[in-house]
Amino acid sequence: MKKNLYISFLCCIISSCLFSQQNEIKIKANLNVAEDILQIQQEIVYYNNSDTELNSIFLHNWANSFKGRETPLSKRFIEDFRKDLYFSKEEDLGYSKIKNISINFNNSIYKELENQQDILEVYLENPLEPQKSVHINITYIVKIPNAKFTGYGKNNNGYHLRYWYITPAIYKDGWQIMSNLNLDDLFENTTNFNIEIKTPNYLTLESSLQQHKSKKENLTVYNLYGKNKKDVILSFQKTPTFKKFSTNSHAIYTDVIEEELDCNLTEDVLGREIQFLNSFLGKFSIDKIFIDKATQSKNPVYGLTQLPDFINPYSDIFKYDLKMFKAISKRYLKQTLLINERKEYWLLDGLQNYLMLEYVNKFYPDIKLLGKVSDNWFLKRYNISKLKFNEKYPLIYQFTARKFLDQSLITPADSLSNFNRKIVSKYKAGLGFNYLKGYLGDDILDKSILNFYQGNKYKITCATDFQEMLSKNTNKDIDWFFESYLGTNKKIDYTIDNVKEEKDSLKVTIKNKRNITAPIAFYGLKNKEIKLKKWFTDIDSTKTVRVAKGEFDQLVLNYENIYPEYNTLDNWYNTDKNLFNKPFKFTLIKDVKAPNYNQLFYQPNVAYNFYDGLILGMKFHNKPLIKRNLEFRISPAYALKSQMLNGSFSILYNQFFEETSIYKISYGIAGSTFQYAPNLSYSSLNPFVDIQFKRKSLRDATSEFIRAKVVHIDKEVSPLEVKTEQDNYNIFSLSYNYINPDIIKELRYNFSTEFSKDFSKAAIDFRYRKLTSTDTQLDFRVFAGAFLHNNSQGNYFSFGLDRANDYLFQLNYYGRSEASGIFSQQFIITEGGFKSVLPTRFANQYMLSLNSSIGLWRWVEFYNDVAFLKNRNEHLFFGYENGIRLNFIHNIFEIYFPMYSNNGWEITQGAYPQKIRLTFTGNLNRIYNFFRRGFF
Structure with a gap:
């Protein structure tokens, strides 16, 4: 038996060596600080690990994406309303200038791809057969750009470099090539690195590889090396900012420092984070974890690190812990799971955000979304002050979904709006894992994650591999998750439609209000304690269930916010017989939804015009922080100068469309009365219909709409004048508007x-x-x-x-x-x-x-x-x-x-x-x- 196991293990090792051989990159570079350039001689040993014969090899040359206004990166910035690269000075630009490329020591023909200046195609003299390799030698210089564009480049303290070297593209069902779009998502294979860099003595180099240095006259020679590595980051510093923190198993190098925490406490926090990740993913196989501030700041903990210092609702240790946990987990996953993030970002983002959710649940279960200010005498009356920190995930998703601005999770990353790419899609992906956990059970999901990770680390993998692993560990249907939850932006929206009393039971009708059928959780509560929890999976229209009469105060859908839902306001039913199913709650200004209340808001309203003077009033409305379809507002006011009562009102209903070219139709009526001249007022009444069309994509900022309205105006006139038809009139207005x-x-x-x-x-x-x-x-x-x-x-x-x-x-x-x-x-x-x-x-x-x-x-x-x-x-x-x-x-x-x-x-x-x-x-x-x- 032991002999057979030994033979099987040996066969696996031999098979791995034969059929998935490791690329190698050797670099000799010299940093010329006078001209801000790297002079590079690079050798790539490229293995064709596919089963296809290759006639050319594609190389990612992202250093060349800063060369001018016609690059994909510059065009991307323009889409983001950034013109700094487009109009940059010559000295701030960056580029890669190729001197020579040879294949197996013979000069080779190569070209930049049209409209993709950061990708090279190198032609092979002889086809490269499967499981064979070639030596690619490249001599080139890299002009280092200003770091203001992407965070990587020349800064006041030296140079911080990422994506600075040429690396082969991955061949997997065709060449997986992509331009630099400031998404930090280069799809590259793990590689064995051996790098020698010469720098001036006054610069200190820190990198994501192991390194040692030696002095030579006015230069320092750094030798960097690593196996199974990717995404090599270099930081040349005049004043060293990186610190080393040692845990029981790993060394962490970072310039993300919290000055308020001493070294021992910081190491304890980092050690706990590593231990937690080990419990989900297995033992870390990376010996050095490199966390740089430039990368971390582009993937912050939103709602935590954007607040100014004078607003500090969270403890220093909580802020630092979450900031570093997110950075470490993201860095580790990106280094070990080879996923095309441009196409399947959701898998990496979902896993990372799920880990964040679990980490907060375990170590900070009582932290509120507003932190310490939740206990403020004024704010604690608000529903938002009662939300836990992790409840921001469904809240932000619903904020976007209610406006129909969310996108499916299989939308390519470069086609996502910035808000979706940076926040909403990450949150929805993490909630998706949380959804699976609730539906399948903790053990099944966590076991599947561990098996998937251990079975695919350092390998090119994809979402299909995760789906197959999940299917092996459960008998429940999960097709809905991959087809509808991930593959569309359909919104889950169920409601308790009707409750009828019978002799000893309640007959509850659950209705599916939208076009997606997904598992839902049904609860029975008694004194706010969960007494019943049951999952239903097959409600495509309605389903009737029976519960015991008298055992529950409330019947609720999705009580624990396990899955993101379009509308949770109609998920509650009070079994007590009241005039209103939910009591009314009046709140100052605005608040998040309170599912067990009918909410009305009031807020002070200040306006001004020359004839009324300062106008002070109160606005009453039903608009919480998250949009509703039906909105109303009434704003009575008193004008200090004219000493007149005036104000305005509006009623609006938004009807959204998912399958047509129309984005939404708004039906409404608005009215107002103010002064238009000294001691003369006007009244207006405007019924209207607005038709707004969909954009080509959510990255397209254009808007196109048709507006039809009837305007009724009634004006007061001076007692010395006779009222004419131009003082009381009706006008029908129809307009078409296009804005780019x-x-x-x-x-x-x-x-x-x-x-x-x-x-x-x-x-x-x-x-x-x-x-x-x-x-x-x-x-x-x-x-x-x-x-x-x-x-x-x-x-x-x-x-x-x-x-x-x-x-x-x-x-x-x-x-x-x-x-x-x-x-x-x-x-x-x-x-x-x-x-x-x-x-x-x-x-x-x-x-x-x-x-x-x-x-x-x-x-x-x-x-x-x-x-x-x-x-x-x-x-x-x-x-x-x-x-x-x-x-x-x-x-x-x-x-x-x-x-x-x-x-x-x-x-x-x-x-x-x-x-x-x-x-x-x-x-x-x-x-x-x-x-x-x-x-x-």
Whole structure:
């Protein structure tokens, strides 16, 4: 028996050596700090471990991704509304310049891939047969980029390098090639490294490999080596920042330091983390664990490390423990599991976040989401203060899912929105493992994780291997998890639809409200204690179950938040007979959902306009932090200056669509009453329907929508005036809007029509903004509007050249009736878009206006406008103007200084300060949308 075991073991060793031979990389490099370059001679021994004959070999050359604005990395930054690489200085760029490539010591032909400058294809003179190897020799230099782009490169303390060397792509069902997109997800094989680097004596080198050094005159020679390694990180430092911490089994090198913790306590914390990971994954096989701050900061514990120092709701040890546990577990998994994270990131992220969940459950089960401030006398009344730290995972998922902005977990990482890639998809993947744990049982999932990890570490693996391992350890159906939970963004949403009393039991009907059938957990509670817990797996529409009568206070679905759910507000049923199934709860400002309450919120509301003065009021609404489909708001207020009661209200219902090109349809009605002139108020009532279309992808920032509304306006008039039809009117408005807020080429256009008893009109507003190759801004706008018919009197409904009349009351004018003073100088670019006040200000037939500006220096621009206005019984009027525009924040804060127009030289005329126009807005939604670009 022992002989047979020995023979089997020997065969496995021989088979491993024959059929999965290890690549080797040898590098000799010299760091030239004067020119910020690495001079490299590299040898790659590449083994064809596939069963396919290869005619060429692809190499990842990510150091070349910083060479200019046409690389995939630069284009990716533009999508993220980052232009620092696109407009960077020459000295900040980085590149890889190939001097020579040879195969088996013969010069070879190679090329950069088109539009993928960081990938090389090297052609083989003779095909490489399976299980054979070739020697690839490369001589090249790497210009080190500024670290401001990705965190890797030249910094104030030296150089921090990652993805700095050329490495072979993996051949697995074809070549797995990928460009650098700042995702830190290079798919590379484990390799045996032998590296020699010469550096100036004043630099200290720390790396993710084992190393020793020797001195030679003004140089230090570092020899780095390691087997079964990947992703070699180098840190050259003028002032050493890395420290070594020793645990019972491992040495951890890191520059992530918590100064408040002494060395012994830090080592105890790190040792506990390693021990915990060993219990889930088996003994660590990595001898040196290297955690660098640059990498750690790109994968933080969200909600923990983003808070400023003066807000410190968590203990120093808790913050450091979670920060390092996440960094160590992520680094270890990435080093040992060879998974194509670009395609199957969910497996690594899910496993890592599941480990985070389990770690917090074990060592910090009572830590609240808000930390110590949860006990604050004010905050402890809020439901959010009662949430445990781990409840942030379903909370953040639901925040996104309720807006239908989540994406399936099989979406490639480079197609995810930044919010999903950095947070939501990771959380959903981790919750997926937690879901499996609850459904299958702790032992089955944890055993499967251990078996999968130990059976696949240092091997190229994929999600199918994990699925097969899980299937071996359970008889339960798990196809729903891989097909629906991972493969779609369908939302789990079940409710207790009906409860009927019978003699000795309750007949409970559970309803599936959406289009996914998945296991759900059903609970019976008595005095907030779980008395019944049962899983149901086959509810595709409805299912009726019976429970004993009188044994439970509440019946609940998903009570422990085991799985992420679209809506948990309707998961509760109180068995006590009350007028309302759930009592009402009034909360100041906002809170997270309270499933066992009907929530209403109230909050102070402050506004301002010139006629009402400071407006103080209270807003009552039903909108928690997570969106609801049906929303209402009522805001009564008192104006201090006018001493009038005023306010607004709105009712809105959002209907989302999953299978069509429509994203959502919003139905609503809104109304308001405020002052529009001294001692004169207006009332508006606006029923509306908005149709918003889906974006091509969630990385696409464009928006496209149609808006239809009826505007009813009733205005007070002075007792000395007679009320006319322009003081009480109804207008039907229909508009189409397209917005592409690209940071280099922004395009917006709007087509609108209006119909009323006395007039009808149509208009188009086209806007284009471009940054040239020298970072000069060019801004163009065309407005064209014409009346289809016009029986109105005066210019109240006419097109405005320098200031729209805003008879729809939709523009945020602070002094809409002012003809002088600072509020008359407020400028909102609409209709004519002129800044100067010309003799002809309105058009009651048609108007064509062209507005343009060109950047001079930073936010200083020169603007130039021309316009054609036609009024009844008058000649065509031609208007023109130019001046200086200070464009501090586009369409949010701008200042215009007129220079020359139809009026002559404006700057030489009297009262020039009154001619200056200003754009300023207190619209928080506009400001928020400006700064969130590229994230959602």
